[in-house]
Amino acid sequence: MDHTEHGHSGPVHTTGHGSGDHGGHGHGGASWGTAAKATLHCLTGCAIGEILGMAVGTALLWGNVPTMVLAIALAFLFGYSFTLFAVVRAGVSLKNAVRIALAADTVSIAVMELVDNAVIALTPGAMEAQLADGLFWYALLGGFAVAFVITTPVNKWMIGRGKGHAVVHAYH
Template sequence: MADADHGAHGGASWGMAAKATLHCLTGCAIGEILGMVIGTALMWGNVPTMLLAIAFAFLFGYSLTLLAVRRSHLGWKSAIKVALAADTVSIAVMELVDNGIIAVVPGAMDAHLSDALFWSSLLGGFAVAFLITTPVNKWMIGRGQGHAAVHASH
């Protein structure tokens, strides 16, 4: 019988996939919001601000994983490899979906930080990205990839 964290035949459970996606979403959200705030404060255009936000999303997403695997006494080189293996696809899917939604919502790209449209499109994009990225993570973990690398490092 499969335990609570694993599905039948060694696959990943939806709960495990949702946890991995939530972990990814946390790093992405911190980085993306920080990037947008900085880009807006510096009065950059849409493209440079979005590029900074995406770069920060990857940076913070990888950093959260690095913190977790370093706590398990993994060396820096191995920890970086684990973070890259665990998060690259998940963050990429999340950023593609989230930023795609922001790009297609009329007026969202030009909304200011004080506008409800900015926050509703950003948070809505995160919600949709979570729903799309969770099955991707489930599929990857079930095949020993993605966040399965984090579990293997502990």
């Protein structure tokens, strides 16, 4: 597969070393460890952004919708930035690094945010909880745990097909 459309000419290692997944038919592909590592990488950036957004919105007494919008926006920003900085550090231009980060993390962050925010929204009282309330933190951290469990198989499937986090493997 020619990856020059992504702005780089080097090889892209899509499934790790010697995994043998050439067609993405389900049983080859990325290992669970690789998928979990990619998900944890994504979760770290998302969690920082989401916690910051929820804390700021809650502290400023914003309503639920603007607080969640801020939290989701910051989750994407921080999630992308973790990949962006690593790829730029590997010598890729900023323009190409942005393309790589978008390709690598968009689906993972979107799934993670959808699941995490659904858990928070569906936890009774969580949307009204304040920063000092245990429920605020339990719902948020519980949402991250559920998001990790659901997003890891998504990332495994994508990496096994040369998509998602697989596009950054050549830069690690």
